[in-house]
Amino acid sequence: MAGWDSLYALVREEIKQREEEGADTSGFAEKLQASGQDEMKLMSIYEELRDLPISPDFPYSEPNDLQAIRAARPEGPRKLRLNASDEQLRDKFYGAWLGRSVGCALGKPLESMHFLEGHGGNPGWKNVKLWFEGADAWPIRDYTPGRSRAQQELGLELAPYGEKSQLENIRYMESDDDIRYTVLALSLLEEKGTDWDSWDIGKLWHQKLTYAQMCTAETQSYLNFAKVTHHLETERPSDWQTKLEWVRHYLNPYREWIGAQIRVDGFAYGAAGNPELAAELAWRDASFSHVKNGIYGEMFVGAMIAASFVETDPERIVEIGLSEIPANCRLASAVRHAVDIAKNSTGQLEMAERIWESYKQYNPVHTINNAALCAASLVFAQGDFERAITTAVLGWDTDCNGATVGSIMGAILGAKKLPEHWTAKLNDTLYAEITGFHPISISECAERSYKVFQKINNV
Known part of the structure; x- marks a missing residue:
């Protein structure tokens, strides 16, 4: 059982992944083509790819170990002083949860390949514009319309699983993986505080999530974890670190994609004001399924979210995010350029086009291009919530980027300052397909996150 895709497709993606990591993959495309999709030949190619060294002229340094990552990071504040009152902090927590939900709901109907990677000769960002123009709703001032002339005229189609988030239908935050991982992080912090590691992530997923709820890197690591553990095993095995390397690597060419980055918010809320702790919790979580820039994406966003409970300047928040990842990695380079x-x-459109052209070589759900767009959207918006989220959904992983940027902007501004015409339509309700969170009020999630924050920080 290959997992998320066929073995042929996994090996094809592995070639690209190894090339991005700095290995010389010359001739492997031809080997793949000649395999005839024979499983033994494909696995032989895969083993060769796995053993390739990084080229000595690769210009980046990208460790996986937390101590090595910290040794390679720039100077940073590590921990910030929270000066807000109890009431103000509660408002910020609610704002973060609300902002994440609003941004996710805006982008969810757009999560089809026509907008993620482009269609009809147009890049994804342009098709987003054309969809809204075809609904007489450009520039974006509200949720995604379910009908547009672009459907008939250009063949554009919305995601079939986002109907309840369309403008005509939205009444709550419908179930989505971007929300599901947020409530899972909340539940883990409620149960264990900060006393957990990547082993606990695997157990949590197997307890709370079905195989069908996973995607790409999460699918592969979920499956690999099942292969190396017994379902009744409750104690971390003594050789877990060795097994972990296999869990996150084996047949997992998605190990630098966006899956880890979207899982961080619930952890970062618990570490509000403490970017270093947020990045450490992100590292523990991401390490279960990702490596290198896949890990850094979660650490970068986690640190930004934690900083957003204190800082208000978007550029400063991005700088703090970068201070928790290696200075000389591909992600840091891309974010600085963005x-x-x-x-x-x-x-807005000039910026979207330039970001797209700079990073279109990556898969639409890769960490690097999406993190770059998120950072650029925050800086470009200069504190305007609507401008930030509507820029973030211009192509690539629309719901993930809208959610991430919405989360940060919500923490900066607080719930009371978020535009009511965006927040009111959710009726303070979300669904997550997780027991106890289906449905639940967004405000209750925020209050529980605040209590977790108090517990972690002994407030």
Whole structure:
């Protein structure tokens, strides 16, 4: 059983992944083509790929170990002083949960390949614009319309699983993996505080999630975890670190994709004001299924979210996020470049086009391109919630980026300052397909996150 995709497709993606990691994959595309999809030949190619060294001229340094990551990071504040009152902090927690839900719901109907990777000769960001124009709703000022002339005229189609988030239908935050992982993180912090590691993530997923709820890297690590553990095993095995390397690597060419980055919010809320702790919790979580920039994406976003409970300047928040990941990694390089684009673009679409052209070589759900767009959206918006989330959904992983940027903006502004025409339509309700969170009020999730924060920080 290959997992998320066929063995042929996994090996094809592994070639690209190894090339991105700095290995010389010359000739492997031809080997794959000649395999005839024979399983033994495919596995032989896979083993060769796995053993390839990083080229000596690869310009980046990208460790997986937390101590090595910290040794390679720039200077940073590590922990910030929370000056807000109890009432203000509660408002920020509610704002973060609300903002995440709003941004996710805006992007969810757009999560089809026509908008993620493009269609009809157009890049994804342009098709988003064309959809809203076809609904007489451009520039974006509300949720995604379910009908547009672009459907008939250009063949564009919305995601079939996002109907309840369309403008005409939205009444709550419908179930989505971006929300599901947020409530899972909350439940883990409620149960264990900060006393957990990657082993606990595997057990949590197997207890709370079905195989069908997983995607890409999460699918592969979920399946691998099942192969190396007994379902009744409750204690971490003594050789877990050795097994972990296999769990997150084996037939997992998605190990630098966005899956880890979208899982961090619930952890980061518990570490509000403490970017270093948020990044550490992110590292523990991401390490179960990801490596290198896949890990850094979760650490970067986690640190930004934690900082957003204190800082208000988006550029400063991005800097704090970068201070928790290696200075000389592909993600840091991309984010710095994206911020420069955001600061030097004359408009939203110019910025979206320049970001797209800079990072279109990555899969639409890769960490690097999406994190770059999130950072650019925050800097470009300059504190405007609507401007931030509507920029973040211009292509690639629309719901994930809308959720991440919405979460950060919500923490910065607090719930009371979020535009009511966005928040009211959710009726303070979300569904997560997790026991106890289906449905639940968004405000209750926020209050529980605040209590977790108090517990972790002995407030």
